[in-house]
Amino acid sequence: MTAKLIDGKAFAATVRAKVAAHVAQIKEENGITPGLAVVLVGEDPASQVYVRSKGKQTVEVGMNSYEYKLAADTSEADLLALIDRLNKDPEVHGILVQLPLPKHLDSDLVINSINPAKDVDGFHISNVGLLGTGQKSMVPCTPLGCLMMLRDYHGSLSGMNAVVIGRSNIVGKPMANLLLGDSCTVTIAHSRTKDLPSVVRQADIVVTAVGRPEMATGDWIKPGATVIDVGINRIERDGKTVLVGDCEFDSCEAVAGAITPVPGGVGPMTIACLLANTLTACCRAHGLREPEGLTA
Numbered sequence: 001m002t003a004k005l006i007d008g009k010a011f012a013a014t015v016r017a018k019v020a021a022h023v024a025q026i027k028e029e030n031g032i033t034p035g036l037a038v039v040l041v042g043e044d045p046a047s048q049v050y051v052r053s054k055g056k057q058t059v060e061v062g063m064n065s066y067e068y069k070l071a072a073d074t075s076e077a078d079l080l081a082l083i084d085r086l087n088k089d090p091e092v093h094g095i096l097v098q099l100p101l102p103k104h105l106d107s108d109l110v111i112n113s114i115n116p117a118k119d120v121d122g123f124h125i126s127n128v129g130l131l132g133t134g135q136k137s138m139v140p141c142t143p144l145g146c147l148m149m150l151r152d153y154h155g156s157l158s159g160m161n162a163v164v165i166g167r168s169n170i171v172g173k174p175m176a177n178l179l180l181g182d183s184c185t186v187t188i189a190h191s192r193t194k195d196l197p198s199v200v201r202q203a204d205i206v207v208t209a210v211g212r213p214e215m216a217t218g219d220w221i222k223p224g225a226t227v228i229d230v231g232i233n234r235i236e237r238d239g240k241t242v243l244v245g246d247c248e249f250d251s252c253e254a255v256a257g258a259i260t261p262v263p264g265g266v267g268p269m270t271i272a273c274l275l276a277n278t279l280t281a282c283c284r285a286h287g288l289r290e291p292e293g294l295t296a
């Protein structure tokens with residue numbers, strides 16, 4: 001069996017097109033333009049690339065993009081004052097503070113100072129609690145993107161066995177909650193899980209969010225299972241730096257029913273879902289109809 005490739009790049013393009021169409025409609029009918037503010041503290045090169053890409057795609061779907069680049073030694077008080085200003089700004093519907101923050105800043109304090117209704121990363125403790133109790137919330141972008149791809153491929157996920165490898169607050173745990181919300185039977189595996197391959201072999205859906213290059217091999221995968229590879233790992237191969245996931249692609253693809261590649265799988269969905277969340281936040285703020293198929 002050769003797995004169907006779940007093309008995250010193409011899927012992300014359809015999500016952006018849906019967002020752009022809805023943005024155009026609320027601009028015309030309601031005179032409202034969704035706005036996303038992205039705050040970057042310091043000069044981490046990877047973060048700068050992400051922030052640039054977020055700003056570009058925000059503008060491309062017709063939304064307003066506000067970028068705040070602060071010096072690496074910005075004080076916590078100054079950062080909190082900026083967030084307070086953005087919380088109160090009616091033109092700003094989404095606020096994202098790019099992580100990681102420099103060490104002298106308390107990330108939890110900073111994230112929890114964002115108005116939960118504008119917390120488009122879904123990391124505020126209120127949104128975490130709402131998601132955990134099955135209530136309407138802002139959902140973290142990467143797991144939301146995985147859920148959208150799974151729903152698109154399978155339709156209903158009800159009753160499926162799902163194994164999520166990784167228990168981080170930004171991917172593993174929210175992913176597990178989303179799958180539970182769609183009535184999967186969910187197992188969360190992590191570094192202390194015993195006999196991980198046999199746990200994974202029970203899964204109809206496997207989501208790997210670990211950060212270990214090509215850890216899961218084809219013999220871990222139940223024939224026909226769907227594999228969503230969140231991992232992004234840089235390795236040296238044949239004298240070149242290449243990106244690989246947490247799954248060994250060739251051996252997993254030979255057994256799985258469907259699989260996301262790395263790159264071109266989950267990665268492109270993350271920013272697309274950030275735009276979707278910003279639109280959702282804007283619609284909720286103004287009591288407008290929410291976009292269909294772009295929320296959990």
Ligand code: NDP
Nearest residue numbers: 142166167168171190191209210211230231232266267270
């Ligand atoms: P974290 O480092 O926060 O979490 C990794 C998780 O993997 C932990 O729960 C850890 O377990 C578990 N783990 C580590 N080693 C093993 C092992 N040998 N067996 C089983 N589980 C193990 O990572 P993130 O969740 O932030 O990210 C995971 C991956 O996803 C990374 O490669 C990251 O780059 C990528 N990523 C991709 C995104 C995208 O847009 N596509 C967005 C975000 C992340 P324990 O808790 O026991 O230590």
